[in-house]
Amino acid sequence: MSHATVHIVDDDDSVREGLGALMRVEDLSVRLYASGQALLDARPKGEGCVVTDVHMPQMSGIELTRRLKASGSDMRVMVVTGRTDRTLREEALAAGAAAFLDKPFTADEFVAAVRAMLEDA
Numbered sequence: 001m002s003h004a005t006v007h008i009v010d011d012d013d014s015v016r017e018g019l020g021a022l023m024r025v026e027d028l029s030v031r032l033y034a035s036g037q038a039l040l041d042a043r044p045k046g047e048g049c050v051v052t053d054v055h056m057p058q059m060s061g062i063e064l065t066r067r068l069k070a071s072g073s074d075m076r077v078m079v080v081t082g083r084t085d086r087t088l089r090e091e092a093l094a095a096g097a098a099a100f101l102d103k104p105f106t107a108d109e110f111v112a113a114v115r116a117m118l119e120d121a
Helices: 013-025 034-041 061-070 086-095 107-120
Strands: 005-011 029-033 049-054 078-083 100-104
Touching: 005 013, 005 034, 013 029, 013 107, 029 034, 034 049, 034 061, 049 061, 049 107, 061 078, 061 086, 078 107, 086 100, 100 107
Parallel strands: 005 029, 005 049, 049 078, 078 100
Antiparallel strands: none
């Protein structure tokens, strides 16, 4: 897990930067992306995981999850959202997400979920 990178995808600058800062405080390597397409264009390789918001312009976090899985990526994906329902959770998991986290969440909950994904990778 020492070379694992947490790839955070969120169109909200403050959320993206805040989660990135939290990962750095936890001594985790992190890369930030303002869109799903930006992550796909970067073609991240190696160990790590992806944390993506569900509701973003152009490409949802669920569509990003589908595209990552279709490309053969073995990075685990956690989908986060502030507007959830059972159907959305089921759709994310069916698309290949390893985890689903509802906002609001605490820093401890987020860190625990990310670490669990990295350890299971």
